[in-house]
Amino acid sequence: MRAMSQPVGLPMLAESDLVRQVARRLTDAIVQGRLAPGAKVAEAAVARELGISRAPVREAARLLESQGLLQASPRRGFFVRELSPRDVDELYDLRLCVERHAAVEAARRLTPAAREALRRQLDLMRDLARRDDPVAIVEADYQFHRLICEAAGNARLLRLFDGLASELRIVIGLIGRLYDDPDEIARTHEPVLAAIEAGHPERIVAHVDHHIGVARREVGRLVQSLTPTP
Amino acid sequence: MRAMSQPVGLPMLAESDLVRQVARRLTDAIVQGRLAPGAKVAEAAVARELGISRAPVREAARLLESQGLLQASPRRGFFVRELSPRDVDELYDLRLCVERHAAVEAARRLTPAAREALRRQLDLMRDLARRDDPVAIVEADYQFHRLICEAAGNARLLRLFDGLASELRIVIGLIGRLYDDPDEIARTHEPVLAAIEAGHPERIVAHVDHHIGVARREVGRLVQSLTPTP
DNA sequence: CAAGCTGAAAGTGTCGACAATCGACGCCTA
């Protein structure tokens, strides 16, 4: 009984789990926009395409449902989640809540390694902005925020952030370029990192609020333009 | 098309979804302490006991895994999550983060109905404290916090709170009485509601912090005493 | 006596199949 007191922490190799693989493929397809919001995800079709049976597909779909990427309609199947402007509002409310906390915590326990990683990520973003690579910038943007959550040292916080981010990617994946001015991204991130390094909680919150507010407006506008006014 | 313009409010009969039912049963068994942390949840055994096949059990288990109640170990099965002191720390960190936000938002958009519900819940808690009903008090405590999250008007926030709460219930369910002084619960809730009604963000945060800090210490002590020092 | 090996039993991962149900198409009726 004491033998397996530590099932936690191991990288859990041998991910031969078909479920995880299917979940990953579906997730990729959704965030890359290959599966549009509202599209039906038929078990049989996916299973045929992957050359497996329906069981793993079903379980993967349920996993993605719990993550908010799919929506289950009893007796009808799974559909890619459609995000209303209200949904986006909810998601950004939570992002604000989560990332404020993450940034403050990250500042409290900032290790040299984490600080270095954040700086490198910022450099990368500046570089991508110069080279005007809109797809890579969105990814780098995501990674920067993820690094902050990682630095907060709370595994659940990180999982929560991943969940919010993947749901937002449903809509973000629809467009190639999120910001009109790619350079703006790098610029709005700088003060966030600076505030974290300085370690003033109020300043951190203020800059995080500002930065996320900008993103929120951008995505909000985008979703608004995508939603056929009812 | 106008015929059923009101799909809301119907009780949605015929929830023949076995998965939901199994998930509910397992959840109940866990939070009631009938399934102890670390216990194995064998698909076949559960299926036999419920008189169904393994497929729905599997899906329900995976659902509970995504909620953090179960832990999947490839090729070995599902186990009831064991919470280390560190896990409890993480959970309370997130609770703090989530409930601060919820309380501030609830204050911003407090409807008379929500306010009334919160007051009634507080009265109920006072009553239960007088009658010294430790089990009911924990439940009422949970409901009070849930009402605050409901009043915040963010469905995802509520789901997030439910997830955190159910994970914490893994350990809370282990004991009958969480607080030494039942009356203390009601007393530490009063200033929270007062602050929400007053609407001062800083005061709200302060009181929420204090209240959750108390609970955190209690649960922390409990978990500490349950953990065989490694 | 402890440690390692062997075999069987139990359990998971995956599959294909069947019944129940939902959506769509076409037909009938007013």
Add this chain to the structure above:
DNA sequence: TAGGCGTCGATTGTCGACACTTTCAGCTTG
């Protein structure tokens, strides 16, 4: 011609079965 009804196909929900893995008890051996 518009609207309701019944039938058909397609898909889900559930099941039982099989191969492979893990676990554990008993045996062997140093």
